[in-house]
Amino acid sequence: MSNGDHSSIAVCDLCLNNEIHETVNLGFLYGLSLISPKQDILFYADEGHQEIIKTNTKTQGLNLEQIRYIHIPSNLNASYWGYILSYIRIKRILDHLIQLEVKKLLILSSVDFQRLILKKLLKRKCYQGITCCFVMHGDLDCLISPKHKSQEVQEVAGTYFWVEFYFNFKNYLKIRIKYALKKCQNYLTPKINFKAHLLANHSSQIRYIVLAPHILTQLSNYIDTDYLAFHYVPHPAVFRKPHSLPQYTPSKKLKCAIFGYGNPPTLFDLNRRLAQLWQTPADQKEDLRLHDLAHHLEIRMISSNHQGTEAFSWVSTPIKGRTLNRSEMEELIQDIDLLLILYESHRYQLSCSGSIIEALSYQKPVFFLDNPCIRSFNTTDQPIGQNFGTIQELALGLLNYIHNPEKRTIELEKFRQNIMYYRPQVDIKLNLSKLRLALDLKDHSSV
Known part of the structure; x- marks a missing residue:
């Protein structure tokens, strides 16, 4: 130069x-x-x-x-x-x-x-x-509400504590000290x-x-x-070439993924509700009740953060204990049917989540909790997935796809076609x- x-x-x-x-x-x-x-x-x-x-x-x-x-x-x-x-x-x-x-x-x-x-x-x-x-x-x-932001951080930290405590009872003292340090960190910061x-x-x-x-x-x-x-x-x-839509082959099992950091407390809540709903006879067909939910659903953690997932047999973590590189993430996402984006309505009101860009990049439909960022990519005339107001509704949406595989195949293919419309925009x-x-x-x- x-x-x-x-x-x-x-x-x-x-x-x-x-x-x-x-x-x-x-x-x-x-x-x-x-x-x-x-x-x-x-x-x-x-x-x-x-x-x-x-x-x-x-x-x-x-x-x-x-x-x-x-x-x-x-x-x-x-x-x-x-x-x-x-x-x-x-x-x-x-x-x-x-x-x-x-x-x-x-x-x-x-x-x-x-x-x-x-x-x-x-x-x-x-x-x-x-x-x-x-x-x-x-x-x-x-800018929206500093107090709300601070409260959100405390709530997430508190959820982390109870999730970690549930699965690591023997490490109670260590976890408690870690939680206390998180709470007092703000007092040491200008x-x-x-x-x-x-x-x-x-x-x-x-x-x-x-x-x-x-x-x-x-x-x-x-x-x-x-x-x-x-x-x-x-x-x-x-985006890599070619930009055409690759052939989609639906799997018998519904395969979902958390891509990137995710939102562990909300994922824990989703899994807890899935477990409860799967045990409710009114929400199941007779032939499905005989099998564990893991026979019909996989939530794959394409992430290094898998806190709170250990108790749920349908959650898989192919690589543990370290950060995944891009090649590993791309390999693990290939056979995924849809991505789960679990950010609540108060998140990303004045920011943009990279998770939606990953969905567009790999042409994966999304199930997401309603928030302004993801919603802006999911218009009513050309949706790229489904928008849910609550964790309970999202859990029911996943079970609905399990019970109705033909509907699932048709809708996911339509979502994938719509994704090609949004890619040029970013x-x-x-x-x-x-x-x-x-x-x-x-x-x-x-x-």
């Missing part, structure tokens, strides 16, 4: 050292490579996350030779010491950009205190030529008002990206999205104009 080339861009992930956000981050990097194929892309991130991006780049068959990988340790430590570490690392990045005369910086993942540090530094005269754009994820939901941190030190140098249309619509009820320069770029997906190759607008980039694709 030659000095003085202002069209070059830097990309940075301040938080991640693992496979989280691997799909969306690769999508942004690939999109930038298409916009400026002859320009280097500086990618600052933890070495662990960079290795995952490199592996997935090869798996997808992408050409991203213009990426220059620069290692920076990730940091999610929200203590005062964590603030100091982030300040030092962010300042080093900005100094490096000044040295190379790079004027555009895309932040893929960040938390509130890191954004505060960056915006404060950009006010300095030496950095005022740099434009910074933040990709916003789940913490935008704090408090930041989320809305105030968005407004603080705002200038024309700062921009934001949201990943779903419902976010931008709802966000205007809480902040001035025009003043803060919020832009919508569809959650960037990289394909990064077809959304380069939105990405270019958000970052205020020139088009160098034909240069």
Whole structure:
């Protein structure tokens, strides 16, 4: 990269050292490579996350030779010491950009205190030529109700405790200490008002990206999205060729999957209700009552987080005790009929779950609990799955598919066909104009 080339861009992930956000981050990097194929892309991130991006780049068959990988340790430590570490690392990045005369910086993942540090530094005269754009994820939901968000965290932590206690009675003391540490962690963290941190030190140098249309619509009820320069770029997906629908062969057993991190407390509740309903004669045909539910249903954990699943024979965990790589996940999802997305209605109101993008990528219909994010991909005229208001209704929906295999085959095939309609909406190759607008980039694709 030659000095003085202002069209070059830097990309940075301040938080991640693992496979989280691997799909969306690769999508942004690939999109930038298409916009400026002859320009280097500086990618600052933890070495662990960079290795995952490199592996997935090869798996997808992408050409991203213009990426220059620069290692920076990730940091999610929200203590005062964590603030100091982030300040030092962010300042080093900005100094490096000044040295190379790079004027555009895309932040893929960040938390509130890191954004505060960056915006404060950009006010300095030496950095005022740099434009910074933040990709916003789940913490935008704090704008709706910080108290509700805090209560949700406590409820989930409490559910974890009882699930772990149920299956690990001998480790009671260890679990209790772990739970207590989770509860007191907030008291050791400096408090930041989320809305105030968005407004603080705002200038024309700062921009934001949201990943779903419902976010931008709802966000205007809480902040001035025009003043803060919020832009919508569809959650960037990289789809393999061919884009045609592969042959679907239904299995005798209904095969579902949790893909990615999931929502263990809600999955535990779903399994508990399935067990109760399966024991109720009114909900079963005579020939089905003779068999264990595992003969008719599999919920496969394509995930490293399988807490609370041990007691349920229909839940399978092919790989335990470690994080799955992308190749393993792709192999395990091949024969799955549908994905379960178990996020409640108060989740993802101002954010977008990557799980729906995975469903589109692998052309898998979804059963999901109603929430704004997944609902926006499941229109009444072209549904890609079924929407349920409660866990009880979702459990009944699964049992209905078990009792009615012909209906299941017809509906799943229709959902899969509808998925092909939505894929272009999030394909990064077809959304380069939105990405270019958000970052205020020139088009160098034909240069």
